[in-house]
Amino acid sequence: MSDEATPATRATEATTAPAPAPSPGTRRPGGRTARTRAAVRDAVLAGLTEHGYPGLTVEYVAEHSGVHKTTLYRRWGDIEGMVADALDLAGEDSWVPPDTGSLDGDLRALAREVVESFNDPAVSASVSAMIAAAFQSERAAIALRAYYTERFARCETIVERAVARGELPDRADSAPGPATDAGGLVRSVSAPLFFRLFITREPVDAALADQSAATALAAARAGVFSAGGAPALGDGS
Amino acid sequence: MSDEATPATRATEATTAPAPAPSPGTRRPGGRTARTRAAVRDAVLAGLTEHGYPGLTVEYVAEHSGVHKTTLYRRWGDIEGMVADALDLAGEDSWVPPDTGSLDGDLRALAREVVESFNDPAVSASVSAMIAAAFQSERAAIALRAYYTERFARCETIVERAVARGELPDRADSAPGPATDAGGLVRSVSAPLFFRLFITREPVDAALADQSAATALAAARAGVFSAGGAPALGDGS
Numbered sequence: 277m278s279d280e281a282t283p284a285t286r287a288t289e290a291t292t293a294p295a296p297a298p299s300p301g302t303r304r305p306g307g308r309t310a311r312t313r314a315a316v317r318d319a320v321l322a323g324l325t326e327h328g329y330p331g332l333t334v335e336y337v338a339e340h341s342g343v344h345k346t347t348l349y350r351r352w353g354d355i356e357g358m359v360a361d362a363l364d365l366a367g368e369d370s371w372v373p374p375d376t377g378s379l380d381g382d383l384r385a386l387a388r389e390v391v392e393s394f395n396d397p398a399v400s401a402s403v404s405a406m407i408a409a410a411f412q413s414e415r416a417a418i419a420l421r422a423y424y425t426e427r428f429a430r431c432e433t434i435v436e437r438a439v440a441r442g443e444l445p446d447r448a449d450s451a452p453g454p455a456t457d458a459g460g461l462v463r464s465v466s467a468p469l470f471f472r473l474f475i476t477r478e479p480v481d482a483a484l485a486d487q488s489a490a491t492a493l494a495a496a497r498a499g500v501f502s503a504g505g506a507p508a509l510g511d512g513s
Numbered sequence: 514m515s516d517e518a519t520p521a522t523r524a525t526e527a528t529t530a531p532a533p534a535p536s537p538g539t540r541r542p543g544g545r546t547a548r549t550r551a552a553v554r555d556a557v558l559a560g561l562t563e564h565g566y567p568g569l570t571v572e573y574v575a576e577h578s579g580v581h582k583t584t585l586y587r588r589w590g591d592i593e594g595m596v597a598d599a600l601d602l603a604g605e606d607s608w609v610p611p612d613t614g615s616l617d618g619d620l621r622a623l624a625r626e627v628v629e630s631f632n633d634p635a636v637s638a639s640v641s642a643m644i645a646a647a648f649q650s651e652r653a654a655i656a657l658r659a660y661y662t663e664r665f666a667r668c669e670t671i672v673e674r675a676v677a678r679g680e681l682p683d684r685a686d687s688a689p690g691p692a693t694d695a696g697g698l699v700r701s702v703s704a705p706l707f708f709r710l711f712i713t714r715e716p717v718d719a720a721l722a723d724q725s726a727a728t729a730l731a732a733a734r735a736g737v738f739s740a741g742g743a744p745a746l747g748d749g750s
Binding site for chain 1: 564565566567568641644645647648649654655657658661662665694697700701703704705707708709711712713714715721724725727728729731732734735737738
């Protein structure tokens with residue numbers, strides 16, 4: 277084995293990032309270092325999928341990545357470092373949220389993208405492996421949180437465009453603080469889908485994606501994510 | 514060791530059921546069999562919390578429950594059977610959803626109950642252990658799904674009461690199929706909370722509980738969970 281990575285067998289950034297999956301063709305050009313990093317990432321994901329976090333060893337990563345153990349220890353420190361870096365790498369893509377011209381369309385496209393990404397067994401296995409690892413590794417949990425924080429920050433452009441189009445109120449002048457809890461809004465689109473996939477273990481489909489998007493949209497229109505909180509609550513029934 | 518269980522050290526049904534947590538004082542009276550089952554459940558939860566599913570052994574459960582290995586094998590078959598039974602046992606409580614007199618109040622109380630249950634470290638650890646086990650054991654995943662299916666079926670009474678009070682439309686006469694997707698509605702209250710706790714690894718608090726409840730309420734009022742789907746979608750912007 278050498279420091280040089282063996283070619284990745286099949287996984288690419290497009291299939292290993294936690295959902296929403298990035299667009300195809302976003303793999304960065306890279307030299308030996310980038311290839312080594314990707315090979316280690318692929319081996320980590322394969323190992324997590326095959327054995328789970330507690331069964332993932334440096335020996336496994338070395339064997340499946342073609343990267344020597346001494347290199348792994350030097351550059352990643354330990355297994356936790358390799359898992360965290362796999363998540364960091366997943367976040368280094370050029371994915372952008374849907375831009376359909378309306379808030380309704382954007383939220384629905386976002387939800388459907390999540391559902392469709394989980395129809396890909398490779399994506400499903402990788403995301404599942406990372407979410408599972410976060411239960412057992414604090415550093416994986418921190419990396420997962422950072423991944424989603426950054427991913428949902430990208431999604432906030434959907435809300436910004438809706439405000440600019442006048443689809444959502446711009447209450448910046450009339451209320452203190454941010455006008456809209458854009459992060460809360462975009463998270464509410466994905467939440468019912470991930471909840472069923474990983475908590476209640478129920479199936480998800482396009483109809484559920486549409487329901488999740490419609491729920492977030494109705495709440496946004498009712499002002500739930502607007503400055504000043506949730507006017508829909510406490511107004512009697 | 515004998516077939517008789519040692520007394521459970523601290524865990525009770527009230528602290529080990531996945532959220533929403535059952536009300537205190539719901540422990541059933543039980544004889545030796547019930548005590549043995551509870552002792553095994555406590556040992557399984559302790560082992561899952563300490564070692565994770567792959568590290569959980571029959572030896573550990575025997576040692577921590579005081580139940581002999583031969584009894585464990587005879588009654589539960591294997592570790593998967595013990596994990597699944599711990600979830601089955603969690604579902605055998607007398608928990609009922611909040612009944613505040615309004616849909617608004619019920620949904621908010623439900624959401625806050627979820628958040629508060631995770632402020633209890635014992636509940637948080639137990640729920641986390643069960644959700645984590647489902648990533649690695651198909652039988653645990655099936656048991657988890659059954660647990661939540663039954664739990665959310667109980668929650669549907671919130672929606673039924675709201676329909677009876679006229680807070681939600683009763684469209685049974687004008688549209689085929691069920692008038693309201695009560696299961697979708699009550700799941701949408703919990704989803705943003707579990708999503709942050711176990712997927713994005715972000716904190717949850719009472720304000721987020723209120724936002725989750727308000728989101729579900731706004732969507733319900735907009736007809737997202739009513740028969741015929743989501744009128745909010747596709748009506749232009």
